[in-house]
Amino acid sequence: MNDIEEDNNKWAASSDATTFSEKASLSEDLDSCLPENLEAEELQLALNKEANGDELSKAINKCRDLILENEQCSFERKWLVRHLIELRLRLQEYKEAMEDPLHPRNKNSGVSNRTVKGHHLKLQPLLRNASYKYCDHCTGTIWSVVQAWYECEDCGYACHYKCIASILRECAHVIACEKGQYELNICPEVGMSAQKYQCAECKAPLILTAPSGITSCLGKLFLPDKEWSDVKKCDYTGLYYCSACHWSSSAVIPARVVHNWDLTPYLVSQASLQILRITANRPLINLEKLNPRLFSLVQELNLVRRLRQELQGLKKYLVVCRKAKEEHLLWKCDRPHLIDNTDMYSLQDLLDTQSGDLLTKLHNLVEDFSTHVKINCEVCKGRGHICEICQNEEILFPFVSTAYICDKCNSVYHKNCIARVRDLCPKCDRIKERLLKESENNNNGE
């Protein structure tokens, strides 16, 4: 009994796939070229534009006339027939829209924004020819010419108008904000039994075994490339998904980067892909806490850390400098967290560390900032230090590598100079002396 049901499912799936591919090839033809002979009629054929009912009817009539004018079996005729079908579909959709008060294409409805499962869905215009979009809910192509479609402004979730009501996936933006942290265990698999043999997202039953017998043979004959097993594992969540929720997209997995410095992309579910995509630039990884040893193992990372520490030192000057504020110097960085702190990294930062882009970026920032502090700005220069041990006139800044900073009184000396006086900070000495004197005076007074 079960077997039969499963087979039926398979057949349904495979027939879906056929229509799907047919549709795709049809649209390819449609999109790729309007036959040259028909270019003159382009404007009357309502190509890829939001036409109203009248315009569509007119275009349908025009199209019909043109079909009769063109030779049988000619390329133009084929194109026109397909176009006629499309126009009729569009007219149908338009009529439906006019009847449905909530339909987005119904201009009187005013429904161009919907909020479902945390998604902020916005009605989208027609797609450009070049790009295909698939519905994140039903996985079907979005025929933007005939189908109204929506996209989430926060996470990029795209779906048909007709699919809105049944959306299952929570908005990735909401999830990322609520969780505020990546999954940091590498592929935390719980096993199919714990998932009750259901897709982690849509709860569709997962079919483990390939169908046997004649159905299997036929299936292989028709679709040799299609894997029979419907089950796909997401490397990010460690959970199993059906092929509607897992499209075999790949992404770099944060946990693998943090623990193994493994920057290769792995297969992930669509839900994970969307989360990883929108969080790529968010500083969510506290590398210092999660895996401090990485800094000693990855040379580039160590350099990045050093530059970020230097930026911290420079920032101290820039935040209190009037001129730097006027020049918006601190805002010139497109990744503010690089300057805000030294510990937090975004996934993109780590990828760019490997490629060297981040180092270049940080080098430039350090260069810009130190030119301001050390050369251009009178006030910042004035806020530098003069090593009172050697009394050299050269201004010493705490963020340079030769500087020693007293952790008690914040005085700055040359490292060599403080070593010469056996690490005894002269200012601390004076402070101590003063306190002593004060307490003596107080005692005498009493």
Add this chain to the structure above:
Amino acid sequence: MASRKKILLKVIILGDSSVGKTSLMNQYVSRKFTNQYKATIGADFLTKEVTVDDRTVTLQIWDTAGQERFQSLGVAFYRGADCCVLVFDVTAPNTFKSLDSWRDEFLIQASPRDPENFPFVLLGNKVDLEPRAISAKRAQQWCQSKNNIPYFETSAKEGLNVEQAFLAIAKNALAQQNSTIDLYNEFPDQIKLTNTQKPSGSGDSCAC
């Protein structure tokens, strides 16, 4: 000789937090006063042109942070100062007590050529307020003990004595600068060594 050259006098205002350093400067430079307290973060300077003894000079007045927690940055700007203004609050005895350490720290960090005679000016601010904690006499005594520092009682709020105080500051600063210039001019064909790079203290060039 120096009269034709534009003269820039560097003045530094020091004192505990909330004694009125910024208010004094603002009152002097732009004649404005606000009752709101806003801690100075870091340091900044304002400039004002004044005429002292028939010469036009530019005063570069450095206002500093009195609060300890905003003092983490350095004080390289003390170097080359021509006059140091110490400010205390006549109603807050602690601000008077810390004058000594402000003065000592300044002399160490600025390391002027002749520390004994470096011009300081003391301002007892907020004389419009009651009750007074530090009498004029006590302040005067302190000034005498420090090589006769000029003393002014001011009120940044009322603008009382501010102009006079800064005029005295400018005069003292000018005198200080002239004395330094005289020092340079003792030998007409001097070779100035001060601006050339000394071997840096970082030890790279150290032979040992």
